[in-house]
Structures are given as structure tokens and as C-alpha cells.
Amino acid sequence: DTGVSQNPRHKITKRGQNVTFRCDPISEHNRLYWYRQTLGQGPEFLTYFQNEAQLEKSRLLSDRFSAERPKGSFSTLEIQRTEQGDSAMYLCASSRQGVNTEAFFGQGTRLTVV
Amino acid sequence: GENVEQHPSTLSVQEGDSAVIKCTYSDSASNYFPWYKQELGKRPQLIIDIRSNVGEKKDQRIAVTLNKTAKHFSLHITETQPEDSAVYFCAASRGAAGNKLTFGGGTRVLVKP
Numbered sequence: 001d002t003g004v005s006q007n008p009r010h011k012i013t014k015r016g017q018n019v020t021f022r023c024d025p026i027s028e029h030n031r032l033y034w035y036r037q038t039l040g041q042g043p044e045f046l047t048y049f050q051n052e053a054q055l056e057k058s059r060l061l062s063d064r065f066s067a068e069r070p071k072g073s074f075s076t077l078e079i080q081r082t083e084q085g086d087s088a089m090y091l092c093a094s095s096r097q098g099v100n101t102e103a104f105f106g107q108g109t110r111l112t113v114v
Numbered sequence: 115g116e117n118v119e120q121h122p123s124t125l126s127v128q129e130g131d132s133a134v135i136k137c138t139y140s141d142s143a144s145n146y147f148p149w150y151k152q153e154l155g156k157r158p159q160l161i162i163d164i165r166s167n168v169g170e171k172k173d174q175r176i177a178v179t180l181n182k183t184a185k186h187f188s189l190h191i192t193e194t195q196p197e198d199s200a201v202y203f204c205a206a207s208r209g210a211a212g213n214k215l216t217f218g219g220g221t222r223v224l225v226k227p
Contacts, residue, residue, distance in 0.1 A: 003157075101213060
């Protein structure tokens with residue numbers, strides 16, 4: 001599968017711990033997005049990158065969340081001091097630059113905070 | 115910001131019947147409206163999309179219509195099959211805003227054989 005790849009697929013962590021997720025986009029895509037999806041809901045936008053520049057962050061992204069894309073290729077999403085409310089599926093997507101280009105999603109990282 | 119409402123939240127149809135899912139959006143600047151299908155435990159996958167310069171688009175058994183004046187768009191699936199059972203999400207985007215998507219809440223479709 002040469003699509004968007006996310007690791008790990010599942011993560012269980014204790015409240016207060018830090019976690020980091022990785023996303024590898026489709027190689028020729030210079031846009032990368034992070035979304036969060038809770039059970040029974042649609043994905044909610046968190047942040048996006050064009051190459052290595054983080055161009056927009058949602059108000060949903062509290063100070064405990066940070067995302068990076070240092071070389072414009074893979075991206076990491078870190079959550080510090082996790083809370084039970086952070087439990088969700090974290091989806092990454094990538095797309096080519098351009099107007100209204102298709103976004104391809106990864107399979108997500110399911111985070112459970114206990 | 116953009117708000118997308120989707121109805122119904124669940125839809126049960128008999129195999130061979132049609133299914134219709136409706137979405138409304140709030141931002142008149144939105145100009146791209148994709149539909150994603152998400153099977154249990156899998157990634158969302160684009161099934162069809164429509165841009166604001168088009169009123170209708172069809173791809174085999176799937177069609178999407180857009181009414182810009184009323185700010186609503188709909189997904190139509192004809193001759194439903196059991197493999198159409200999944201959760202469907204509509205979304206809206208302003209092309210100039212980096213293509214970030216605002217999703218509806220999803221419709222769980224069950225096709226009964």
C-alpha cells in the first residue's frame with residue numbers, strides 16, 4: 001500500500017503521559033493535514049502543513065498539542081500530558097498543492113487514554 | 115467558520131433501493147464538496163466530489179447534486195448493494211483556504227440483502 005501511512009495504529013497510554021504519532025504522506029504530496037475523529041462523528045480539522053510550513057491551526061488544538069513537519073515529508077503530532085478527552089482516532093491526510101485537490105487519508109492512530 | 119449539517123444520521127434500505135443523504139453548509143465561499151465512505155475500521159475514501167461551478171455529477175450508481183443558492187448538496191446511491199453499507203461523510207472546503215475540509219456528522223447506511 002503506497003498511500004498515507006500512520007504509526008502506530010493503536011496507542012494506549014495513561015493519563016498525564018506524552019504520546020507522539022507519525023504520518024508519512026504520499027511522496028509527491030506537499031500538503032499534509034491532521035484531523036481528529038471521535039466515535040460517531042465526522043473528522044475535525046486540527047492543523048495543516050504546506051511543505052514544512054504549518055499554515056493553520058484549529059482552536060481545537062490546545063497548547064498541549066504540537067505538530068511538526070521538519071523536512072516537508074513526514075509529520076509528527078505530539079500530545080503532552082494526555083487527558084481522557086484526548087481519546088479519539090487521529091487521522092492524517094495528504095494532497096497535492098492546488099485548489100480543491102483530493103485529500104487521501106491514512107488509516108489513523110486510535111488513542112485511548114486510561 | 116464553516117458548519118456542515120448532515121441528515122439522516124442512520125439510513126436502512128433494502129438491497130436494490132435508492133439511498134439519499136443530504137447536507138447543508140453555512141459558508142457561501144465554500145466551493146468544493148467531497149463525499150467520503152468509511153467502512154468499519156478503515157480509512158475514509160473519496161467516492162465522488164463536486165465543485166461549485168457544477169450542479170450535478172454522476173459516476174455509475176452514485177450521483178451528487180449541489181444547490182449553491184440554498185447551500186445544500188446531496189448524495190444519491192441507486193441500486194444499493196450490501197457492499198454499500200458503511201458510514202458516509204459529506205464535507206465542504208474553500209479552495210483558497212488550503213483545502214481543509216469541514217465534515218458533516220456522518221450517515222450510517224445499512225443495506226439489507
